[in-house]
Amino acid sequence: MTRTASPAIVIVPGLRDHVDQHWQTLLADRLAEAGRTVRTVPPLTHDGLSRKARVAALDRVVTQLAEPVVLVAHSAGVITTVHWAQQHRAEVRGALLVTPPDFDTPLPEGYPTPEVLAANGWTPVPRSMLPFPSIVGASSDDPLGETDRVRALALAWGSRIVELGAVGHLNPASGYGPWPRAEELLRDLHATADHVHIHG
Numbered sequence: 001m002t003r004t005a006s007p008a009i010v011i012v013p014g015l016r017d018h019v020d021q022h023w024q025t026l027l028a029d030r031l032a033e034a035g036r037t038v039r040t041v042p043p044l045t046h047d048g049l050s051r052k053a054r055v056a057a058l059d060r061v062v063t064q065l066a067e068p069v070v071l072v073a074h075s076a077g078v079i080t081t082v083h084w085a086q087q088h089r090a091e092v093r094g095a096l097l098v099t100p101p102d103f104d105t106p107l108p109e110g111y112p113t114p115e116v117l118a119a120n121g122w123t124p125v126p127r128s129m130l131p132f133p134s135i136v137g138a139s140s141d142d143p144l145g146e147t148d149r150v151r152a153l154a155l156a157w158g159s160r161i162v163e164l165g166a167v168g169h170l171n172p173a174s175g176y177g178p179w180p181r182a183e184e185l186l187r188d189l190h191a192t193a194d195h196v197h198i199h200g
Helices: 023-033 053-062 076-087 114-118 147-157 181-199
Strands: 008-012 038-040 069-074 092-098 134-139 160-165
Touching: 008 053, 008 076, 023 038, 023 069, 023 181, 038 134, 053 076, 069 076, 069 181, 076 092, 076 160, 092 181, 134 147, 147 160, 160 181
Parallel strands: 008 038, 008 069, 069 092, 092 134, 134 160
Antiparallel strands: none
16 A cells, blocks of 8 residues: 655644744644645634534544644644544544643633533543554643643553653743654654554
């Protein structure tokens, strides 16, 4: 079977959507400049907090691509991706899932409450095995998810967990902009996906 050399990259942002200096935005620009096919799930103009709407937006992007995809998700984008994987099937070569929030415990002030998250369909967070290889990047001091709980999510999803150190929520508010390790983890993911494809 002939395989495309490089799957398309689909960027799945969190609830704050497109942020100019976010590592996902910078990564998308670098990969596009290198000739990769890159698509970013666009911001919602309505129902921005709706899990159903965000899953549908991700599905529209994936189904418009002719080639296999690798998903690159951050924060609530990780939870969107996991919900999407419960409902839809596509040729996904892998997913990089970075600093997932723990929506099953109360978030810090200023974030949606458990009641709001439940009303918008985010909880309970799925804990089924993902049908594609995945890496979960976990921060040791993420205010939105304690390490032990993020590890438990990764275990339930069948993901390889990578400890990122004290990187906060890995967003501009935590001092990240550029995050070169994303490309290293994508290379690891490609290698894992190739192994699964050949030997699975």
